[in-house]
Amino acid sequence: MPSQVLQDSIKAGAAPAPAKKTIQPSPGPSHGYDPNFTDQVIAATGPNAHRRLAQVMPSLVRHLHDFAREVNLTVSEWKAAVDFINAAGQMSNDKRNETQLVCDILGLESLVDEISSKILQEDASPGSIASTPSAILGPFYRKDAPVLPNGSSIVAPETKEAFSKDLTYFSGRVLDNKGDPIPDAVIDIWHTAPNGMYEQQDPDQPEFNLRGRFRTDTSGRYSLYCLRPAPYPVPDDGPGGLLLKLLDRHPWRPAHIHVIIIANGFRPLTTQLFDKGDKYLKNDTVFAAKEGLEVDFIARPENEDGNWTLTYDFVLSPA
Known part of the structure; x- marks a missing residue:
C-alpha cells in the first residue's frame, strides 16, 4: 500500500465533503482574487x-x-x-511507471490517444483502408524484449505447463492502407500472466516472460504463441491505487494484449487487442477499451498445439 x-x-x-451540494465554479473575476x-x-x-x-x-x-x-x-x-x-x-523506474498509471486512471493518456487518432483520420487519403485504432501504451512496457523467430513462443518454457490451458496461436498480417503487405515490420507484444501480473511485478516469472518482438516475412505475416489474457486489477500498492480507493472506483482492466508495430515509411502503431467476451470492456478503469479492437479467441482443434487461435491483421498509416 x-x-x-x-x-x-x-x-x-x-476538506469535509458538502452534505447536499457540490462546490460551484466561481463566477469569473468577481471571485475577489487579483x-x-x-x-x-x-x-x-x-x-x-x-x-x-x-x-x-x-x-x-x-x-x-x-x-x-x-x-x-x-x-x-x-x-x-x-x-x-x-x-x-x-515509485517509477524502468520497469514500472506509476506517474503514467495515474494519468491512465484520470483518463489523460486515453484522451491524448484519441486526439492523435483524430489527426491520423483527418490525414488519411480518401478511399484508403482505415488504420488499426491505437490504444494507450500503459505503465508496464519494457524496451528491448527478445527478438524471436515467427512461430515461436513468448511463454517461458518453465511456465508453459502451468499456463497450458491459455496457450494461444496468434497470427496475422501487417498491411498498408492499400491492403498490401508490409515486410520486415517489427511487432512488439506483451501481456500479463493468468495471475494478472506482468513479469516485472512477479518474482516467480522469468525475466521478459510473455514479451517478445517478431518481424513480418515477405508476405507481411507474423505468427507466435502467447496466452489468452485475463482481466486484472491495476496495482494498488502506490499512489494510483490510493487514488482509486479515494474516488471509490474499481481497479479492473479488461483482458488485453499490448502491441507496438514499427515499420520503415509508416507511423508507429501502439495499440491493444481486447477479448470480446470480457465483462470489463464497457468499464475499463483506464478508459482504453475500444470496440474496433475487440477480438474473438477461437477454440483450437485438439490435435494442434495450444487451446486457442487469435487472428488479426494490422493496418498502418504512411509516415
Whole structure:
C-alpha cells in the first residue's frame, strides 16, 4: 500500500465533503482574487522560450489557476497534491511507471490517444483502408524484449505447463492502407500472466516472460504463441491505487494484449487487442477499451498445439 506519510498528507489536506451540494465554479473575476495575477505569470515567459512550450503553457497556467480558484484550493490540499505527485515519481523506474498509471486512471493518456487518432483520420487519403485504432501504451512496457523467430513462443518454457490451458496461436498480417503487405515490420507484444501480473511485478516469472518482438516475412505475416489474457486489477500498492480507493472506483482492466508495430515509411502503431467476451470492456478503469479492437479467441482443434487461435491483421498509416 502507499506510504503512510502520503496517506496522512492527503488526509490532512482533505476538506469535509458538502452534505447536499457540490462546490460551484466561481463566477469569473468577481471571485475577489487579483484578475491580473494569471496574466502576469504568463507574461513572464521570455522571447526565446521553446516554441511549443510558449504555445501550450499559457493555456496550462490559465487552467491551473482557474481550477485553484474554482475549488478554493487550500495550502494543505496543494501540499497533499505535491506529495502525491512526488510519490508517483519516486515509485517509477524502468520497469514500472506509476506517474503514467495515474494519468491512465484520470483518463489523460486515453484522451491524448484519441486526439492523435483524430489527426491520423483527418490525414488519411480518401478511399484508403482505415488504420488499426491505437490504444494507450500503459505503465508496464519494457524496451528491448527478445527478438524471436515467427512461430515461436513468448511463454517461458518453465511456465508453459502451468499456463497450458491459455496457450494461444496468434497470427496475422501487417498491411498498408492499400491492403498490401508490409515486410520486415517489427511487432512488439506483451501481456500479463493468468495471475494478472506482468513479469516485472512477479518474482516467480522469468525475466521478459510473455514479451517478445517478431518481424513480418515477405508476405507481411507474423505468427507466435502467447496466452489468452485475463482481466486484472491495476496495482494498488502506490499512489494510483490510493487514488482509486479515494474516488471509490474499481481497479479492473479488461483482458488485453499490448502491441507496438514499427515499420520503415509508416507511423508507429501502439495499440491493444481486447477479448470480446470480457465483462470489463464497457468499464475499463483506464478508459482504453475500444470496440474496433475487440477480438474473438477461437477454440483450437485438439490435435494442434495450444487451446486457442487469435487472428488479426494490422493496418498502418504512411509516415
